[in-house]
Amino acid sequence: MRFAGRPLLFLAAAPVLGLLVLPLVGLLVASSPADLAAGIGSPLFAPALWLSARTTAASLAVVVLAGTPLAWWLAVGSGRTTRVVEAVVDLPIVVPPAVVGIALLETFGRSGLLGPGLVRFGIQIPFTTLAVVLAQVVVSAPFYVQAAAAAFRRVDADLLIVARTLGQSQRGAFLRVAVPIALPGLIGGAALAWARALGEFGATLLFAGNLPGTTQTMPLAIYMALESDVRVAVALSLVLAAVSIFLLLALRLAPSAVARLQTRSARS
């Protein structure tokens, strides 16, 4: 299609496009290799990276294991309950992370909803690594559940009936037909959820605090580093940005790669 106003369109889009790209360039330009090395060598760096890796792996596992059945239920259901649950699942996307943090404190904190019960069993959740994982689960689950439900909705219901008539139980039809067909969508959703958990800041800061080695994930370490040494903050940011860009690329390439893999394994 030919657009007479193409240069004009580009001009109109330029400010937003620039704002999306320029900060990344700024980040790259800000640090020399020596700065980067100094940042990576800082005592903040390794514990934060390790904690982020551990907590996001745990939260992703929870989100996928519990979110997949939930997404399936949302995809096959059609009643009013389904729609209400669907809206509830979306809540953390629209609620500011700081509010999620306070809400979690008011639930699991000493004087919170479940606080007295937890205290009786000697369980303390706020300001622990578990709190980091919980905050990540809450803010990232909607991204996975939404994507997975959308992927499951695209699976033709007749395929599942056929799988049943060919001898599969309900579970078998789900695992052998629905999941493989929805797999690219599930992977895409999982990558989005992981990216969201990796970047989680607000809810973690309020609910888990900023304790190095225990609750100080990468984003929180950036925040702390900024007060002492900008170079460390920039180095941490570069690593996070690199991981995110890699994730984005993987997201774009995952669907076709999965399809190719499935084709190949079916051939072998």
Place this chain on the structure above:
Amino acid sequence: MSWHVAIRMRMGSLDLDLDLRGDDTPVAIIGPNGSGKTTLLRTIAGAYAPDAGTIRVKEETLFDAEAGVDLPPERRGVGYVPQGYGLFPHLSVLDNVAFSWVSRGVARTERRHAALRLMERMGCAHLADRFPTKLSGGEQQRVALARALTAEPRMLLLDEPLAALDAPSRRQIRAYLAEHLTERRGPALVVSHEARDVHALGAFVYAIERGRVVQSGTPGALASAPATEFVAAFFEA
């Protein structure tokens, strides 16, 4: 009488109240869109539970509301080929055909050999390594029928098996279906929307409109004395 379906149920705005029976020859179901044909097939397959009634095939009770019998689809012994053929897009043709043997725990090499043998008999062995999305409609229909037969069903349910085909493959598959359905000599329900297909199958016909049987009989009987405008139009063309 080798099968008998008598069911009552509501599905959305559709109010189904049907009583059909047949022997070991194909039975054709005709009717306008939304009259309940696909719902009927899916209900026999076990995807929906009727509010009342019974479904019996070859002495076996698949469903009986009063007796509380409701066999799950995997134990009903019916082969279902939906409109659009229902091939699994993530599996090769060979794995599609071998699928029911996966369910029964047959070893990989063994089930692949069995699938190939069957596909040779059904004239689609050359498609074994292809993927469903790369097949023509006629090829998909052959594969889907072969796959449905692997479960050795007591009854076959085919939803508009010829609908999406162009004229030449339609002729081919029509003859193919007629040959394999009569050779099999088991009950089969075939939803159809063309008089020529019904004639080719030599099928007894049930005409369904708005969830009710409006007429049944041989194609000749329906054509000579149609009970409704739809039946008249159906056999006119």
